[in-house]
Amino acid sequence: MSEAGSASDTSTDVPEDVYVVFTPSGRRGFVPPGTTVLDAARALGVDLDSVCGGRSMCGRCQIQLSEGEFAKFQITSRAEAISPATKSELRYADKRGLKPGRRLGCNAQVLAHCVIDIPPESQVHRQVVRKRAEVRDIEIRPVTHLHYVEVREPDLHDQSSDFRRLCECLREQWPNWGIADDISCDYAVLTTLQKALREGAWKVTVALREGNRVVGVWPGFRERIYGLAVDIGSTTMSGHLCDLATGKVLSSAGTMNPQIRFGEDLMSRVSYVMMNPGGEEEMTRVVREAVNYLATQTAAEIGAGSDEIVDLVFVGNPVMHHLMLGIDPTELGGAPFALTVDTAVELTAAELDLYLHPGARVYALPCIAGHVGADTAAVVLSETPYKNDEITLIVDVGTNAEIVLGNRDHLLACSSPTGPAFEGAQISSGQRAAPGAIERVRIDPATLEPSFQIIGSDRWSDEEGFEESAEEIGGISGICGSGIIEAIGEMFLAGMITTDGVIDRSLAEKSDRIFADGRTFSYRLSETVSVTQTDVRSIQLAKAALYAGARLLMDRRGVDAVDRVVLAGAFGSHIDPKYAMVLGMIPDCDLANVTSVGNAAGTGARIALLNGQARREIEWVVRTIEKVETAVEPRFQEHFVGAMALPHKTDPYARLRAAVKLPEPRSLTGGDGEGGGRRRRRRG
Amino acid sequence: MSEAGSASDTSTDVPEDVYVVFTPSGRRGFVPPGTTVLDAARALGVDLDSVCGGRSMCGRCQIQLSEGEFAKFQITSRAEAISPATKSELRYADKRGLKPGRRLGCNAQVLAHCVIDIPPESQVHRQVVRKRAEVRDIEIRPVTHLHYVEVREPDLHDQSSDFRRLCECLREQWPNWGIADDISCDYAVLTTLQKALREGAWKVTVALREGNRVVGVWPGFRERIYGLAVDIGSTTMSGHLCDLATGKVLSSAGTMNPQIRFGEDLMSRVSYVMMNPGGEEEMTRVVREAVNYLATQTAAEIGAGSDEIVDLVFVGNPVMHHLMLGIDPTELGGAPFALTVDTAVELTAAELDLYLHPGARVYALPCIAGHVGADTAAVVLSETPYKNDEITLIVDVGTNAEIVLGNRDHLLACSSPTGPAFEGAQISSGQRAAPGAIERVRIDPATLEPSFQIIGSDRWSDEEGFEESAEEIGGISGICGSGIIEAIGEMFLAGMITTDGVIDRSLAEKSDRIFADGRTFSYRLSETVSVTQTDVRSIQLAKAALYAGARLLMDRRGVDAVDRVVLAGAFGSHIDPKYAMVLGMIPDCDLANVTSVGNAAGTGARIALLNGQARREIEWVVRTIEKVETAVEPRFQEHFVGAMALPHKTDPYARLRAAVKLPEPRSLTGGDGEGGGRRRRRRG
Numbered sequence A, B: 001m002s003e004a005g006s007a008s009d010t011s012t013d014v015p016e017d018v019y020v021v022f023t024p025s026g027r028r029g030f031v032p033p034g035t036t037v038l039d040a041a042r043a044l045g046v047d048l049d050s051v052c053g054g055r056s057m058c059g060r061c062q063i064q065l066s067e068g069e070f071a072k073f074q075i076t077s078r079a080e081a082i083s084p085a086t087k088s089e090l091r092y093a094d095k096r097g098l099k100p101g102r103r104l105g106c107n108a109q110v111l112a113h114c115v116i117d118i119p120p121e122s123q124v125h126r127q128v129v130r131k132r133a134e135v136r137d138i139e140i141r142p143v144t145h146l147h148y149v150e151v152r153e154p155d156l157h158d159q160s161s162d163f164r165r166l167c168e169c170l171r172e173q174w175p176n177w178g179i180a181d182d183i184s185c186d187y188a189v190l191t192t193l194q195k196a197l198r199e200g201a202w203k204v205t206v207a208l209r210e211g212n213r214v215v216g217v218w219p220g221f222r223e224r225i226y227g228l229a230v231d232i233g234s235t236t237m238s239g240h241l242c243d244l245a246t247g248k249v250l251s252s253a254g255t256m257n258p259q260i261r262f263g264e265d266l267m268s269r270v271s272y273v274m275m276n277p278g279g280e281e282e283m284t285r286v287v288r289e290a291v292n293y294l295a296t297q298t299a300a301e302i303g304a305g306s307d308e309i310v311d312l313v314f315v316g317n318p319v320m321h322h323l324m325l326g327i328d329p330t331e332l333g334g335a336p337f338a339l340t341v342d343t344a345v346e347l348t349a350a351e352l353d354l355y356l357h358p359g360a361r362v363y364a365l366p367c368i369a370g371h372v373g374a375d376t377a378a379v380v381l382s383e384t385p386y387k388n389d390e391i392t393l394i395v396d397v398g399t400n401a402e403i404v405l406g407n408r409d410h411l412l413a414c415s416s417p418t419g420p421a422f423e424g425a426q427i428s429s430g431q432r433a434a435p436g437a438i439e440r441v442r443i444d445p446a447t448l449e450p451s452f453q454i455i456g457s458d459r460w461s462d463e464e465g466f467e468e469s470a471e472e473i474g475g476i477s478g479i480c481g482s483g484i485i486e487a488i489g490e491m492f493l494a495g496m497i498t499t500d501g502v503i504d505r506s507l508a509e510k511s512d513r514i515f516a517d518g519r520t521f522s523y524r525l526s527e528t529v530s531v532t533q534t535d536v537r538s539i540q541l542a543k544a545a546l547y548a549g550a551r552l553l554m555d556r557r558g559v560d561a562v563d564r565v566v567l568a569g570a571f572g573s574h575i576d577p578k579y580a581m582v583l584g585m586i587p588d589c590d591l592a593n594v595t596s597v598g599n600a601a602g603t604g605a606r607i608a609l610l611n612g613q614a615r616r617e618i619e620w621v622v623r624t625i626e627k628v629e630t631a632v633e634p635r636f637q638e639h640f641v642g643a644m645a646l647p648h649k650t651d652p653y654a655r656l657r658a659a660v661k662l663p664e665p666r667s668l669t670g671g672d673g674e675g676g677g678r679r680r681r682r683r684g
Helices: A003-012 A037-043 A087-096 A162-173 A187-199 A258-262 A266-275 A279-301 A318-324 A374-383 A466-472 A481-493 A505-509 A533-557 A577-582 A600-610 A612-624 A634-642 A654-659 A676-683 B003-012 B037-043 B087-096 B162-173 B187-199 B258-262 B266-275 B279-301 B318-324 B374-383 B466-472 B481-493 B505-509 B533-557 B577-582 B600-610 B612-624 B634-642 B654-659 B676-683
Strands: A018-023 A028-031 A062-066 A068-070 A075-077 A102-104 A114-117 A144-150 A203-209 A213-219 A226-232 A236-243 A249-256 A309-316 A345-348 A361-364 A392-396 A401-407 A410-416 A437-443 A450-454 A514-517 A520-524 A564-568 A594-598 B018-023 B028-031 B062-066 B068-070 B075-077 B102-104 B114-117 B144-150 B203-209 B213-219 B226-232 B236-243 B249-256 B309-316 B345-348 B361-364 B392-396 B401-406 B411-416 B437-443 B450-454 B514-517 B520-524 B564-568 B594-598
Touching: A018 A037, A018 A075, A028 A037, A075 A114, A087 A102, A144 A162, A162 A187, A162 A203, A162 A213, A187 A213, A226 A279, A226 A318, A226 A600, A236 A279, A236 A600, A249 A258, A249 A279, A258 A266, A258 A279, A266 A279, A266 A318, A279 A309, A279 A318, A309 A318, A309 A374, A309 A600, A318 A374, A374 A392, A374 A401, A374 A564, A374 A594, A374 A600, A374 A612, A392 A533, A401 A533, A410 A533, A410 A612, A437 A481, A450 A481, A481 A533, A481 A577, A505 A514, A520 A533, A533 A634, A564 A577, A564 A600, A577 A594, A577 A654, A594 A600, A600 A612, B018 B037, B018 B075, B028 B037, B075 B114, B087 B102, B144 B162, B162 B187, B162 B203, B187 B213, B226 B279, B226 B318, B226 B600, B236 B279, B236 B600, B249 B258, B249 B279, B258 B266, B258 B279, B266 B279, B266 B318, B279 B309, B279 B318, B309 B318, B309 B374, B309 B600, B318 B374, B374 B392, B374 B401, B374 B564, B374 B594, B374 B600, B374 B612, B392 B533, B401 B533, B411 B533, B437 B481, B450 B481, B481 B533, B481 B577, B505 B514, B520 B533, B533 B634, B564 B577, B564 B600, B577 B594, B577 B654, B594 B600, B600 B612
Parallel strands: A018 A114, A226 A309, A309 A361, A392 A564, A564 A594, B018 B114, B226 B309, B309 B361, B392 B564, B564 B594
Antiparallel strands: A018 A028, A062 A102, A062 A114, A068 A075, A144 A203, A203 A213, A226 A236, A236 A249, A345 A361, A392 A401, A401 A410, A437 A450, A514 A520, B018 B028, B062 B102, B062 B114, B068 B075, B144 B203, B203 B213, B226 B236, B236 B249, B345 B361, B392 B401, B401 B411, B437 B450, B514 B520
8 A cells, every 4th residue: 555545545534553754854654543752753763862761851852743734745734643741741841941842752642643843953863064065964873872771670580680681671661773682891880780770779871882882871860971082183182072962062172282392293203202212102191191181171161070971082193193092103203104003993991091981982093004194084084085076185284294185986195295384384484373473465566565464463464553463462473384375375476486486586676575685585574574585495395295296196096187175284274275276285276176174184083973884984985095105106206396386387277377367487597496496506 | 526426537537636535524625736735624624723824833733644545535545645744844843743644734735636634633623522421522612813924014015004914914824714804903912013023023923812803912923822711619719721722721720719718608708798898899809819829820830921821711609700800799698689790791801900911801601690600600511401302400519509400402590598518517516628527427227336438548437547547637527518418328328317307316225326415316426526416407408408499490390300410519529429319419310320520610611711602602501591599489498398308208219219228218206307306306
């Protein structure tokens, strides 16, 4: 019999069973009248949440009757189709509030054909909506779920153990939840179960991991458990505390990576280990302490304890990843850069000296290669290039640039040795992105006069009140990574820099901002900050490395262009894509398809925290990524040389040229960009 | 084509492949000539061991060519059918010895049709032969197996991690060994893998658990790992160290259970916990210390360290089991005697504070019920009543008697409150089984004169030299459990005790060994040791409880007789089955089918240690055992009353009577055994 036909037939025949349609899923079927909406939903495979298992306690199963004629389903859904509010519901509404029209699915009984709507927040696998159009929402499928259980008391006629009765009642009271026949439990649960059951008068809440392992038991009813997503950067670390059921970020905290005292950058930390036997243990200890700090801090912010955190996911580059795991990073400091482990790692929090819930687990996303870490894997999970047809280029810019390229057919990854210039290091007036640093630059091509913005003030330097606002934050202190990129980009667009990166000395006659600085020329942005020829050269080297890495992957992938460019990382979110492309940092692409995605690694960590399937997904993707080592690719050098020019020696950058007026290629030396410095010196 | 036909056809046609028959398995098939015997065996599914993976190092794969005509297989197996000894084999033979005719299976190549014999010690799943006819040999299928691996070195062209290369090489070098595609590893392995690989110059030995988890990695070649089977008794504890590959017991050690200082018996220890909060932690600590002692001691005896033990199995009664696991045993001290856990428990050794190999696991057999522990489960595993058609009754005699009854169709278990009389406690001259204790008694029915043996002397008391040998060990110190049973049994057979258990005062006239002792009469065995009326009563109460428990299970099982009786436990091994039956401790049965099996719990622990499948087997069996609580069974009381008489009020004990001349039933009171004491007092 057809669904709709039977529904309309039976509705006139006073049927035994009633027809229920759930929206938005569209799942439908017959249930005996008097069935609770929660039971009907579980029986029909509809995604309706519950922690208390239908005891009017958690309010997670809220639903709403949709009244009216539903021609599509051939039924009329009337208010009388569900039973009136019960005392328990009224008590719940009094105590915790219930929106008009909302009912507790565990109390409302289906009495006649009806359409019932499950609001998003009542779905087990609810979504966390992400704002950007090009990424999917996060589906919440936490690894650990809370289940309230009323356990049968022991008696002489039933000699089963506390644990067996707990498991039996769990399965009985949570049918259709996919709970395993064979449940195991943590050692900590074993030693505390007896007490918890008696303290809770045989009512407990169980944290069940993957439907088959009890990792926590609390006396009585408990509604929330937390997870922490941690991004371990070389410089800074951040943690986001999430409600594992709703996926909401409840609080966030950041801290400096305390390993900084052993070395500013990764390689100096690896050197520290090489020079100081046992140094890796020290670094492991301090980074774990910092993670403990993030856990305590984020939990305290919502009035919780870090022992309420049952799941933690961390990401980091290979050195951070290995140090957090207590693995000596020395091998990562030299060829062949062998990782100890490149599979995902799952451990107990206790094994990593993290003071979370005794049953807490830690999940580390897999590293991709010796220079391409779990942080890049997390970016891939967040951006899902492996789900799309379009060719995506992901660039995570830092001391090394991690580059991922491809689409659903095939992904490749490599790391490119850009050096720290993009972070403002090795730049004459360079500094970290901090108040007082120049971050935006515009140059009038006619007068060669600059205007700029500094971090901490929203005025441009040629606007009124700029000087006052700059003084408030201690004046102009230098230029940060995004600032130097814009400055050089604007200098190039204004014709001050040639295709091969030489500051044109002849313009010194036109503007005193261009001045001789030893044997080369510099451009003065402000009284204290200038862009020198060496600065330009540093950026050229860095951007050439980045471009060459991307180009190498494009070669291997057999494509000439990319459809989308994603700039990840804190620095990526400050770069104006236009200038990145004017300098030729990234291959030619429609500017509209170049996106800065900020801390995508952190987002990826959060996705893995909230969705167990996403973990399997990224593990599989990472295994299939083709790892390319630039150091052994002869073409890398070739691409590097070509990429020294602005924007590129041979790449026409046609799409950029259509959007931005680029100067005609010109050279003061007649040669190519390579060795320009040496030639210049000869000329100087 | 038929095997034999093709074999003979191809043998005349100079075949491409040669036909190999392995004995004793009978497995056979074709392999390309030049295949090593080891490869041929693995390819044909023949059980041939190896640790080094075919590198002439371990000598585990020894085989022997069987020469001659094999009509059955239609082939002639000649010496030339396998390649001559290699240099590696000669080196091995020089260094470690090789019996005549033996070859290393990894060196010998099959060149022509042949029959190859795999000696028992070369089988992976070799058997440990048990002497008793009624039990199966132990098949060795250890959970953890050693694999020597030569790992590919990392290079820039292969960016896979150390762990991934290890797993890949493991699978490549150990094909057909059922190694999982998805291997995980312990945290301790993760942090030491890098070093082990480099220290071993990329050659390591891996301990692989269940074919899918690396729990240990040693640089270079390693041949042996150990397991420890521990029996935690209330009074004594014992440990047997086994070679996990051969199953051999390499050393054993015993120690007192240090918990004795908190109470002699189980209930006094539970009381200690009730009276002293935190007392359970103290008891857990000391019992774990004792297990550590057993590990250290047994390992030291073979010149090894306890950190070479990778697997430990323990058994014990419910209170010992829970205390070892760190679970408060208080609930086991009172109704409803709820166990916290009755599934098997697998943990890391570290979780139980055991200082074994970092990857060592601990397996605790499941408890059956609140009074029927993992030790009884181990006895069941050792005796396998669930594999037989005959109805077996297993009795583990101690302070409580654990009773298991049934066959392959159905097993039942209960515990019966016998009290400690069988252990010599609550007996006027009673003592533990120790030097000086009377353990064997005979009484001349004509003269009523006794003769006896004491522990520590093999002379009977009426033999010459007895007094001297008794003096050497400090004289006669008392009577132990088996002694009191024989004494009362002999007194009954000599007509000194009536059916209802009264010592016949009228015999005082016949022998001065029977003397008035207050209001009742006693029998003097020696100058210092007598059997009093109260002693008889204590044994009657104990044996009635035991019989009633067994009878209750027989009722539930619907049988009137048992085919076999197994007496387990240290005490069981000292009881003479004849006297046990004369007293009516156990139901009537052919005496030939009553066996004392000694420490079957220890044997069961050893089986679980050596065979992973046995663990699954006993877990399943324990789940299916019907648990009977005597306290809530009305018929228990009824059976108990009937069983107070000697051997029983109504049970005719026909089979016993056919073998032993029993006195005719008689009573001095005319009533039944119940309340005999009171009636006697009225008469006295």
